[in-house]
Amino acid sequence: MSFKFHEADVRTARSMKSNPASGGSIWAEVVARGIPYDTHESDLYIPVNDETRALVRGSGRSYTVFFSSMDHKMWYDIPFAYEPWWEKRTGRRNPGTAGRTTKTVKKIFKIVAKRMADEEPDLSHLGEYSNVPEAHAVDREERGDMGRNEYRYFNPANFDPKHPEYSIQDYERAEAFNKGNWYMLGIRADAEVGVSFDGGKSWKLDDLTSGGLWGIESDSDDAYFKEVEGEQISELRDVLKAYGFDSKQISAAMRKIERLGE
Numbered sequence: 666m667s668f669k670f671h672e673a674d675v676r677t678a679r680s681m682k683s684n685p686a687s688g689g690s691i692w693a694e695v696v697a698r699g700i701p702y703d704t705h706e707s708d709l710y711i712p713v714n715d716e717t718r719a720l721v722r723g724s725g726r727s728y729t730v731f732f733s734s735m736d737h738k739m740w741y742d743i744p745f746a747y748e749p750w751w752e753k754r755t756g757r758r759n760p761g762t763a764g765r766t767t768k769t770v771k772k773i774f775k776i777v778a779k780r781m782a783d784e785e786p787d788l789s790h791l792g793e794y795s796n797v798p799e800a801h802a803v804d805r806e807e808r809g810d811m812g813r814n815e816y817r818y819f820n821p822a823n824f825d826p827k828h829p830e831y832s833i834q835d836y837e838r839a840e841a842f843n844k845g846n847w848y849m850l851g852i853r854a855d856a857e858v859g860v861s862f863d864g865g866k867s868w869k870l871d872d873l874t875s876g877g878l879w880g881i882e883s884d885s886d887d888a889y890f891k892e893v894e895g896e897q898i899s900e901l902r903d904v905l906k907a908y909g910f911d912s913k914q915i916s917a918a919m920r921k922i923e924r925l926g927e
Contacts, residue, residue: 691724692748709746713739713907722909727769727860729871730908739907744862744869770861771909772868773918776901777855778894780926783879786849788842791835792821800824803836810840847884850926852893853877854901856918858908873908875900898922 692709695702700717703710711717713730721728721741729742745751794816798804803819805811819839821832841847854875859868875897881890898919905915 690746690748691720691726691743692746694720694724703740704747704750707745707747707750709743710740711743713741717741718907727771727862728909729858729860729869730873730904731871732874732904739904768864770865771914772859772861772865773905773910773914774857774859774870775921775923776898776918777857777923777925778898779853779855779924780890781851781853783849783851783881786842787880788839788849790822791839792819792832794819794839801829801832803833847882849879850881850883851877851879852881852890852897854894854897856901856905858905858910873901873904875904 692702695709695711695717698716698720700711700720711721721743726743726746728744730739731742732738733740795802795818796816798818799820801821801824803821804817805815805819806817811817819836821835823835824832856873857870858873859870861868878893878897881893902915902919905918906912
């Protein structure tokens with residue numbers, strides 16, 4: 666995500682802020698305060714923090730929150746708020762916000778706790794297969810485990826001379842994985858939410874998620890699964906709060922959590 670901040674924006678923002686007829690502008694405030702931002706057409710993106718949280722909520726504008734894969738932080742998406750986009754195309758400020766009286770509504774449609782297969786499992790903590798043996802390598806051909814066009818050796822990640830059987834246990838664990846006896850999975854909590862600019866007649870839908878935890882062994886005990894699920898749901902609760910839902914809305918949705926993949 667590339668941040669935008671131009672002197673032309675500053676001049677335009679100042680003129681908007683000083684013009685009583687304009688009624689002020691959240692974008693003008695963003696520029697005046699030096700808050701980093703990005704845009705897509707008429708949508709304005711600003712990072713979520715204490716300053717912007719107060720600014721956005723005080724503006725009364727509708728918004729959504731998303732997680733940026735560029736800087737790994739939460740950002741506000743404020744629809745129709747990038748005023749230069751409107752000026753360039755219409756010669757005036759956002760026509761969609763002038764005189765708007767329709768109530769903006771937000772809703773949590775559902776929350777789902779998911780267990781999903783880890784499509785990129787990492788078993789390097791057990792060891793690696795190779796045709797080049799390292800110290801204490803397991804010879805799969807010698808053991809009668811080697812199939813056609815398979816690696817001959819398994820090089821354990823760790824070797825304890827006092828307990829060489831641990832390396833064999835790691836090898837057998839890796840073999841069991843390859844035979845499909847167990848697999849890696851991830852646990853994540855998802856929420857389907859929506860914002861309506863016309864009092865609930867139509868909705869802009871968004872998916873919000875927790876960060877997710879991956880690399881969980883499928884034959885872990887159920888208590889661990891529940892512990893991780895609880896952590897992910899708690900994380901999603903924080904995301905929903907940042908999105909602007911209140912505790913009452915979140916608690917009501919949490920009472921109806923769906924579970925997939927158990």
